[in-house]
Amino acid sequence: MGSTPNGAFPRRNPASRTVFSSILAHGPSSRGDVARRTGLSAASVTKSVRPLLAAGFLLEGDAAGGSVGRPVRELRVRPEAAWFAGVKVTGNEVVGTLTNLSGVALASGRLPLRSPRVRTVVSRISAAVRKLRDRAGGELAAACVAVSGEVERDTGLVRFSPFLDWRDVPLAELVEASLGISTVVENDVRALTLAESTTGAGVGASVLVVVTIGTGIGCGIVVDGRVLSGAHGVVGELGHIPLGDPATPCYCGGHGCVEAVAADPAIVRRVSQATGVPLSTIAEAAELARSGGPAAKVFADAGATLGRALATVANLVGPDRIIVSGEGLAVYDLFAEHVRTAFVDQAYGSAVECTMVLQPHSFEDWALGAAAVARDAFLRGRARDAVGASRLSR
Numbered sequence: 260m261g262s263t264p265n266g267a268f269p270r271r272n273p274a275s276r277t278v279f280s281s282i283l284a285h286g287p288s289s290r291g292d293v294a295r296r297t298g299l300s301a302a303s304v305t306k307s308v309r310p311l312l313a314a315g316f317l318l319e320g321d322a323a324g325g326s327v328g329r330p331v332r333e334l335r336v337r338p339e340a341a342w343f344a345g346v347k348v349t350g351n352e353v354v355g356t357l358t359n360l361s362g363v364a365l366a367s368g369r370l371p372l373r374s375p376r377v378r379t380v381v382s383r384i385s386a387a388v389r390k391l392r393d394r395a396g397g398e399l400a401a402a403c404v405a406v407s408g409e410v411e412r413d414t415g416l417v418r419f420s421p422f423l424d425w426r427d428v429p430l431a432e433l434v435e436a437s438l439g440i441s442t443v444v445e446n447d448v449r450a451l452t453l454a455e456s457t458t459g460a461g462v463g464a465s466v467l468v469v470v471t472i473g474t475g476i477g478c479g480i481v482v483d484g485r486v487l488s489g490a491h492g493v494v495g496e497l498g499h500i501p502l503g504d505p506a507t508p509c510y511c512g513g514h515g516c517v518e519a520v521a522a523d524p525a526i527v528r529r530v531s532q533a534t535g536v537p538l539s540t541i542a543e544a545a546e547l548a549r550s551g552g553p554a555a556k557v558f559a560d561a562g563a564t565l566g567r568a569l570a571t572v573a574n575l576v577g578p579d580r581i582i583v584s585g586e587g588l589a590v591y592d593l594f595a596e597h598v599r600t601a602f603v604d605q606a607y608g609s610a611v612e613c614t615m616v617l618q619p620h621s622f623e624d625w626a627l628g629a630a631a632v633a634r635d636a637f638l639r640g641r642a643r644d645a646v647g648a649s650r651l652s653r
């Protein structure tokens with residue numbers, strides 16, 4: 260594909276960043292369009308555009324289908340000016356996706372992961388990103404690794420990831436040292452949420468909520484174009500709001516958590532208990548529930564708890580849209596009616612009007628979310644660049 264930026268992105272110039280973000284979000288635009296949207300003066304837009312054109316991040320040409328009179332010069336993003344890699348770490352694979360500056364996925368690949376040991380995972384992530392870099396045929400501007408659990412994007416630290424059994428792993432620094440590419444880490448649901456809000460089913464929503472169901476219950480929240488990240492790396496922990504039976508313990512130390520009632524492992528355990536049939540997968544539990552009886556009641560209870568959880572987030576942040584995703588969608592037919600009833604009962608006033616969209620995602624979509632975070636970090640010039648620079652100067 261080949262990547263040939265002529266210079267550095269002018270990230271120290273806030274007006275240039277604003278102009279670029281506006282064209283990225285709205286597509287080809289005249290200088291007048293940009294001035295109207297950003298509130299910058301015409302002179303300021305012209306000045307801010309200059310370094311973006313010089314560095315090859317924007318192109319200028321006559322508007323398509325030009326009308327009579329003086330042609331309007333349009334500015335558009337040069338997609339091949341920068342490449343980004345996003346990696347999603349699952350329990351047994353690392354999944355990578357390569358995108359260009361417009362956020363379009365150009366290639367992806369999977370590598371098996373045989374152990375959750377930090378060294379093994381870092382080496383697999385690096386191998387996946389190198390393969391994507393070869394596909395790009397040039398240097399990558401930034402990479403992002405998305406991991407489930409408590410992740411501090413600014414420090415690059417994975418504070419706690421239950422499924423990898425990691426605590427306080429400086430993942431961004433380790434991957435950066437291995438690859439020599441500016442790297443950020445992000446919570447996987449927040450990464451997916453960013454991609455949904457910029458290029459997916461959440462485009463146009465001023466407040467967007469993405470809820471993932473399945474092994475765990477995750478939630479990403481976008482307000483005015485920003486994915487909330489929380490002061491301590493924790494935000495939108497919908498799975499740990501106590502809306503279930505207060506006697507039910509959760510692995511987090513709390514009781515009655517949504518995740519302890521409505522996540523797949525909880526459902527499997529409760530169906531086994533209710534029917535006396537030892538089960539190990541959600542598909543087996545669902546099969547039993549489809550013939551009714553106590554198994555169906557467990558799914559109904561899980562669905563009602565999930566519906567109350569969705570109403571809670573709707574009442575708190577007032578989304579225009581809630582996107583429900585995750586591997587749990589495979590058995591959503593057993594929840595749907597109970598989710599809807601509980602949601603309508605509990606949503607306050609007009610909060611009930613928010614649209615609910617069911618949107619399945621592949622792991623490549625999650626990796627695309629990570630690439631969106633890499634692009635966002637590159638454009639904002641966040642933290643990791645400084646870390647890279649300090650290492651080089653040592």
Ligand SMILES: [Zn+2]
Nearest residue numbers: 499509511516
């Ligand atoms: Zn909990």
